[in-house]
Amino acid sequence: MGLNLLSICRRGLHTSPARLQVIQGVAPTKRICIVGAGPAGFYAAQLLLKQLSDCVVDVVEKLPVPFGLVRFGVAPDHPEVKNVINTFTKTAEHPRLRYFGNVSLGTDVSLKELRERYHAVLLTYGADQDRELELENEQQGNVISARKFVAWYNGLPGAENLNPDLNGRDVTIVGQGNVAVDVARMLLSPLDALRVTDTTEYALEALSRSQVERVHLVGRRGPLQAAFTIKELREMLKLPNVDTRWRTDDFSGVDSLVEKLQRPRKRLTELMLKSLKEQGRASGAAGSKQFLPIFLRAPKAINLGEMEFSVTKLQEDYAVATDNTERLPSDLILRSIGYKSSCVDSDINFDTRRGRVHNTEGRVLKDTEKIDPGLYVAGWLGTGPTGVILTTMSGAFAVAKSICDDIAANVLDTSCAKPGYDAADKRVVTWDGWKRIDQFESEAGKAKGKPREKIVSIQEMLKVAGV
Incomplete structure (x- = not known):
């Protein structure tokens, strides 16, 4: 030896x-x-x-x-x-x-x-590896995993050829964890802020040509079950020239439950409610981008240029699909539902x-x-x-x-x-x-x-x- x-x-x-x-x-x-x-x-x-x-x-x-x-x-x-x-x-x-x-x-x-x-x-x-949505058309070119997108801008060998299509206005991210919020932030951040980071040069070049203006962040459960943390949300709310728009109906009855929540969840929920309350006072400047968190929606179908979701309702913290549906414009779809x-x-x-x-x-x-x-x-x-x-x-x-x-x-x-x-x-x-x-x-x-x-x-x- x-x-x-x-x-x-x-x-x-x-x-x-x-x-x-x-x-x-x-x-x-x-x-x-x-x-x-x-x-x-x-x-x-x-x-x-x-x-x-x-x-x-x-x-x-x-x-x-x-x-x-x-x-x-x-x-x-x-x-x-x-x-x-x-x-x-x-x-x-x-x-x-x-x-x-x-x-x-x-x-x-x-x-x-x-x-x-x-x-x-x-x-x-x-x-x-990624968990998949298991929907028809999921393998088409405008559907990629958030994991691969992260690997692309972070320089993982083999990911440099991903070439995500950023020519459309709307990106839909399925999932509401911190990875999903990271991806949304990268898509909406001012390029000058990213140039001083270790974002790969080819990703910076692609992002400089990006036409993305709206990022939908969609989850099947409600605000009280959101998986992102307060730090990530706070960063999103502070992004310059980005207007965060919540849906008032998603927060029905939430304010009455805040006091019963444990501290981390309470602080996160209070921040969401504060942002919701303030969003009507002054909309974003002309030409600003939009961050659009959407709750109580479960993936149902992928179509050309759009994604269809089932409206869900909560039963003991589980999301159950109803007969109602909603379509979101989706030029690019990023799934972020786990590894x-x-x-x-x-x-x-x-x-x-x-x-x-x-x-x-x-x-x-x-x-x-x-x-x-x-x-x-x-x-x-x-x-x-x-x-x-x-x-x-x-x-x-x-x-x-x-x-x-x-x-x-x-x-x-x-x-x-x-x-x-x-x-x-x-x-x-x-x-x-x-x-x-x-x-x-x-x-x-x-x-x-x-x-x-x-x-x-x-x-x-x-x-x-x-x-």
């Missing part, structure tokens, strides 16, 4: 003598592999390295670059949310962590191989209906009830796409603690040494390679007055990383 690691080091995969010394220690080393370099993966690594002084954590990531949804999912005009990258970087530079970018589970390495080479494997590769994960390896016990891995509190199940020792899952791959980064952090910490507990209880046999991932003859991007990409992007962005200009081509990333 020592000679193999030394040869890897000489190939440039490890430049830190401290790392090599730790990894080649005389005592048997507990080896843990984390598949996925997003928030769940890094938070889990952070706790494992803190709790287990004799462990080595290897992070295997499909893309050459780390950080997952923090890099590719967070809105460009929310740079403060990306500050968590500083914490992840500190974890990544720990002498007992190794980063292997450009390594795909199920293609470059199998789950079986990883389990043979590590004492424990933690799957955290996220959710990369689901993919099964990338046939050995993963995957719940295809729910789009996540079968598990109990992060321990992967071998069958319907029996735990598969040594295999774990965290993040959206285990829970489904719920919560924000803080939710992911709490969940990842809990699963990492379960790994520590299982090692302490000898549920996992760590008495025999394990070799770890063999990167020989593979085009692997190390952390040093990522730092070269990071520096290149930062310098390219600086020349344009932006935090960074992301590389969107994987081949270009590999070239810059020196692989």
